[in-house]
Amino acid sequence: MSRQLQRTAFVLPALVMLAVFFLYPLFEAVRLSFTDSSGLGDYQYVGFDNYIRILTRSRYYESFGVTLAFVAIVVVCQTLMGLAFATALHAMPAIRNICRTALFMPAMMSFIIVGYVWSFILSPFSGGLNALLDLVGLGALKTEWLGTPTLALVLVALVHVWMFTGYTCAIFLAGFANIPPEIEEAAVLDGAGGWKRFLLIQLPLLAPSFTVNIMLSTIGTMKTFELPFIMTKGGPDGATQTIGLLIVQTLFTDYRFGLASALSVVLLLVVLAVAFVQNRVLRQREDLI
Amino acid sequence: MSPSPAALLRPMLRLAKHALVLALVGIMLLPVFYMVLMSFRHGQDIVNHPLALPEHWSLSNYANAYEKMSYLRSILNSLGITLAVTLAVSFVGALAAYPLARSTGVLTQTIVSILSLCLATPSFVTITPIYTIFARIGLLDSYLGIILAFTALNLPLSVFFYTSFMRAIPKELEEAAELDGCSPFSTFRHIILPLLGPATATLSLFVMLMVWNDFVYPLLLLTDSSKYTVMMSVYHFVGNHNLNPEELFPASVLGSLPLLILFLIFQRQIVNGITAGAVK
Structure with missing residues (x-):
């Protein structure tokens, strides 16, 4: 056996794992998306019924719309806040490290815990936010934060932003460096x-950091x-x-x-398409500069 | 001669800017302080005075959460699973990265595309077929099953990570070993593997974060409460309806504490490692 071939064989264990845990499940998802499977028991192939259902019911469009809004809020706010903090901290070496660490802390917590804590902060009765508004004399603004449709989406997205602003900031700081x-x-010297x-x-000059941050936050959300x-x-x-929650x-x-598999396939195609286009556009923008 | 007012103003302005940034960072951390402060208080006290400081620093909430969450047991589960997954994913990942780092052929490109596809796949897409396979071969509710699943989940990242790391290793090192008659595996074992320490340390952080915080896989693959990871214990203890602050806050603190302590000790390495991983 040639050396080249021997070395190529090193990829095999990884390929076997990927085949079992990704490729086969993906194949199964595609197969099940053409059935009316309900988990256990028999099922029948129903052709494109599930996909037609997704394309003709407003419910699914609305869910994709929610996801899009969520992604847009997160990408814009997280990038801007991370950039603002990084720009300020870049000029302040004395407090740079401690602030970077402090901002990064929420990213170390899990979604479950962050979700719990913020649910309680935003709860209408004994929650911290309404009490804080009372305290500073803005009691009139008190509301049922997560009980108001538009507000709920914005707030949940902002909690996501809160969690990962430190991550974005750290990547921008690395870009500044x-x-x-x-x-x-x-x-x-030129007086700028x-x-x-x-x-x-x-x-x-931060273009590469923008690429990384925008792609990470888009695909993540x-x-x-x-x-x-x-x-x-x-x-x-x-x-x-969101479409992820709808699938779950x-x-x-x-x-x-069957239906969940069809939704997953559609979501995966959208994710891949967005990642492809973003990668193209952002890299081109980097080259232009 | 006294300094001009402008020269006096400048350092003050600088100081004010620093204070402003520190204050903003402090505001970002308020929810974390809130979580810690509330964890000591009785539910009724929180209802009466939502923003008051703890009336007394009683540990009874913690004692209750600690016991009902089987905290120690779940910490050990998370640690053991993290360790096993790190070992497995770094070995399989580094092995696969070795040929990929040195070739740009069609095969390499195909494998890289497959890896990218896997990286973009949401875990809830693959979880049901994995569940079915595990049910068939008896890996449900076993440590081995969850370790295999997490290893696979971290594998694409690990391969990319080691590939970019190995590209920086001078080719001459391997060529010298080959001239000395080393087989490809012994070159990998004796030349490459010992150099991977720093990369593996960073990778283990990613693994730890995922094993600690992920809850899709354990929620489906583990049903025996003695095998729960920390986040599973938190979720099963607090639930998803009628949040009780006496349970929610101490469980949240206990659930985040180990990673936060680890983070504060190794913050420089962790932030650098994670950003470097993202930038490459």
């Missing part, structure tokens, strides 16, 4: 002020279901029912495996 100091010094330096030097699962169970009135509920509450 990669900007050669000579460039910034030259700009200072803070804003001008930020817009003309730092922002363009497109399949999210954990926070809505804990905080709102998809309510009120489906306002926070179709699967484990309704036991409609």
